Amino acid sequence: MIENxxxxxxxxxxxxxxxxxxxxxxxxxATCVDNGDxxxxxIYHFDKDLEMKNFKIRVQKGAEVPSISKIYFCALLVENxxxxxxxxxxxxxxxxxxxxxLLSDDDLESPMLRQQITIERxxxx
Amino acid sequence: xxxMISNIFKNLSSKPATRxxxxxxxxxxKDSRGxxxxxxxxxxxxxxxxxxxxxxxxxxxxxxxxxxxIDPFKCVVCGVCAEVxxxxxxxxxxxxxxxxxxxxxNKFVQQPKPAEEEPxxxxx
Amino acid sequence: MPKTIIPFGPQHPVLPEPLHLKLVMQxxxxxxxxxxxxxxxxxxxxxTETKEFTQNVYIVERICGICSFMHALTYCQGxxxxxxxxxxxxxxxxxxxxxxxxxxxxxxxWLGLLADAFGFESLFMQxxxxxxxxxxxxxxxxGSRVIISGNTIGGTRRDISSEMLVKISSVADEIRDDLKxxxxxxxxxxxxxxxxxxxxxxxxxxxxxxxxxxPMARGSGxxxxxxxxxxxxxxxxxxxxIVETDGDCYARTMVRLKEVYQSIELIKQAASIxxxxxxxxxxxxxxxGEVVSRVEQPRGEVLYYMRGNGTKNLDRLRVxxxxxxxxxxxxxxxxxxQLADVPVLILTIDPCISCTER
Numbered sequence: 001m002i003e004n005x006x007x008x009x010x011x012x013x014x015x016x017x018x019x020x021x022x023x024x025x026x027x028x029x030a031t032c033v034d035n036g037d038x039x040x041x042x043i044y045h046f047d048k049d050l051e052m053k054n055f056k057i058r059v060q061k062g063a064e065v066p067s068i069s070k071i072y073f074c075a076l077l078v079e080n081x082x083x084x085x086x087x088x089x090x091x092x093x094x095x096x097x098x099x100x101x102l103l104s105d106d107d108l109e110s111p112m113l114r115q116q117i118t119i120e121r122x123x124x125x
Numbered sequence: 126x127x128x129m130i131s132n133i134f135k136n137l138s139s140k141p142a143t144r145x146x147x148x149x150x151x152x153x154x155k156d157s158r159g160x161x162x163x164x165x166x167x168x169x170x171x172x173x174x175x176x177x178x179x180x181x182x183x184x185x186x187x188x189x190x191x192x193x194x195i196d197p198f199k200c201v202v203c204g205v206c207a208e209v210x211x212x213x214x215x216x217x218x219x220x221x222x223x224x225x226x227x228x229x230x231n232k233f234v235q236q237p238k239p240a241e242e243e244p245x246x247x248x249x
Numbered sequence: 250m251p252k253t254i255i256p257f258g259p260q261h262p263v264l265p266e267p268l269h270l271k272l273v274m275q276x277x278x279x280x281x282x283x284x285x286x287x288x289x290x291x292x293x294x295x296x297t298e299t300k301e302f303t304q305n306v307y308i309v310e311r312i313c314g315i316c317s318f319m320h321a322l323t324y325c326q327g328x329x330x331x332x333x334x335x336x337x338x339x340x341x342x343x344x345x346x347x348x349x350x351x352x353x354x355x356x357x358x359w360l361g362l363l364a365d366a367f368g369f370e371s372l373f374m375q376x377x378x379x380x381x382x383x384x385x386x387x388x389x390x391x392g393s394r395v396i397i398s399g400n401t402i403g404g405t406r407r408d409i410s411s412e413m414l415v416k417i418s419s420v421a422d423e424i425r426d427d428l429k430x431x432x433x434x435x436x437x438x439x440x441x442x443x444x445x446x447x448x449x450x451x452x453x454x455x456x457x458x459x460x461x462x463x464p465m466a467r468g469s470g471x472x473x474x475x476x477x478x479x480x481x482x483x484x485x486x487x488x489x490x491i492v493e494t495d496g497d498c499y500a501r502t503m504v505r506l507k508e509v510y511q512s513i514e515l516i517k518q519a520a521s522i523x524x525x526x527x528x529x530x531x532x533x534x535x536x537x538g539e540v541v542s543r544v545e546q547p548r549g550e551v552l553y554y555m556r557g558n559g560t561k562n563l564d565r566l567r568v569x570x571x572x573x574x575x576x577x578x579x580x581x582x583x584x585x586x587q588l589a590d591v592p593v594l595i596l597t598i599d600p601c602i603s604c605t606e607r
Binding site for chain 3: 002003029043052054073077111
Binding site: 128129131132133135136142154155156157158178179180181201202203204205208 | 303307371372375378388406407430434437
């Protein structure tokens with residue numbers, strides 16, 4: 001249902017981002033979805049004259065994904081967000097907050113993932 | 126620069142845009158969503174649709190003890206409960222609720238209907 | 250010359266919401282700006298996964314107070330296209346009317362805040378006085394001032410009577426007349442121009458690559474307005490986006506001021522040709538599949554990504570709000586400007602931090 005959705009691999013990502021910049025596309029945002037089976041979908045949305053173009057990559061949880069923020073500077077916020085909330089290891093972000101953009105030290109790690117949470121109360125062992 | 130001065134003189138000569146609030150209150154608009162006032166507990170059939178539709182889980186309905194309970198501090202006054210009620214026995218108030226000193230819940234319990242006495246039966 | 254770091258925010262008189270900037274200064278000039286957000290992160294995206302898709306309407310409305318109707322509109326349009334629901338024409342026009350009312354009240358609020366930022370208190374009060382009329386209309390038509398909860402999946406929750414439509418048109422005229430009196434102050438006043446003209450210039454190419462959205466992009470000469478795609482009833486209305494080419498704070502102010510007039514015209518158009526009929530259709534079943542829905546908010550383009558799995562819960566709801574797109578542009582604008590201009594610069598992106606962090 002998403003217009004112009006293309007499945008690509010992680011290696012193609014930087015090339016496609018370069019192509020998009022060359023074709024005068026605007027980067028809107030990226031979306032990360034947990035599929036529930038140890039894989040994550042990352043969808044990159046681009047736009048030109050109100051027409052969207054989307055690229056989907058599928059990665060394992062905790063996998064390494066290159067950052068496109070050197071190509072599109074505006075990707076830095078969303079990449080930091082994905083890194084924090086989903087635990088994707090995005091490398092070489094222009095400004096890397098190291099996992100503390102939205103969350104503080106004592107927060108849960110990657111809270112948007114579907115994961116088993118065990119709450120330990122103080123005093124319990 | 127004189128654009129603003131003409132505005133200021135107009136404001137000086139016109140009546141104020143504000144109200145003297147605690148003494149002079151604006152009437153509420155019709156069907157304004159102020160607060161969920163409560164339930165007509167005798168008409169309520171305890172179906173629990175309001176509790177399931179509530180986006181903030183503010184309503185608790187218990188079929189066994191025939192009670193209907195709302196937490197006004199959780200309620201976001203969206204009005205969905207009043208809309209979906211099959212008996213239309215939930216009431217919204219146009220006036221918003223005042224602030225409170227302590228948290229509490231509004232609980233309504235249906236009193237058991239008095240058993241009708243059978244005619245011809247003489248009580249001792 | 251040694252560099253100093255000045256923290257700006259999270260609490261600052263011009264900021265209604267907490268945004269923190271580390272400003273690396275050399276003398277009075279900014280060399281670098283590093284943002285720190287996360288003060289109002291509420292995890293609403295995660296919350297929507299645990300609620301039913303019909304309840305999510307009321308959650309997404311509460312992402313932001315100023316554009317709450319547009320958030321619900323984007324969400325509803327996305328779910329409707331997932332489920333193949335055809336919204337009745339009257340509901341589509343009602344949505345336009347409420348959406349444009351929201352745009353007016355958001356822009357008037359912003360104009361007031363801008364006046365407040367450069368210390369023009371009486372101008373600030375004038376703008377907010379006008380805004381109050383819009384708020385009253387919203388309460389009268391929908392039952393609430395800010396979070397009006399007008400949308401539901403499949404249409405709208407309330408109807409606007411024909412007498413009320415006439416009243417809305419006349420109040421819109423009043424607002425226009427009142428704003429006409431304030432307009433020359435923004436456009437011609439010496440002090441106001443001094444604070445806005447040539448401050449924070451963002452060139453067209455830069456704005457485009459940085460993904461600026463809304464009045465920010467249109468102030469830099471990018472002709473981009475999602476209302477051109479004709480969602481809701483915009484396709485049936487006469488509409489031309491407002492574009493300024495200077496790219497400075499003054500241009501962005503002009504765009505927003507002119508958009509208020511444009512919204513008033515759109516409301517009057519919609520009120521005159523609104524068809525009679527149903528306002529909502531019943532919706533059965535559950536959403537399945539993935540969809541992207543986009544709407545033009547007062548601050549720019551909002552993007553919702555939804556993935557349904559055929560149950561009552563959504564797999565994922567992702568919200569990209571306009572401020573999220575405008576912060577990188579702000580970071581590029583700040584270096585080279587003066588410390589005293591920072592409040593005005595931050596305000597001209599119309600920051601909505603609770604939107605940004607969700």
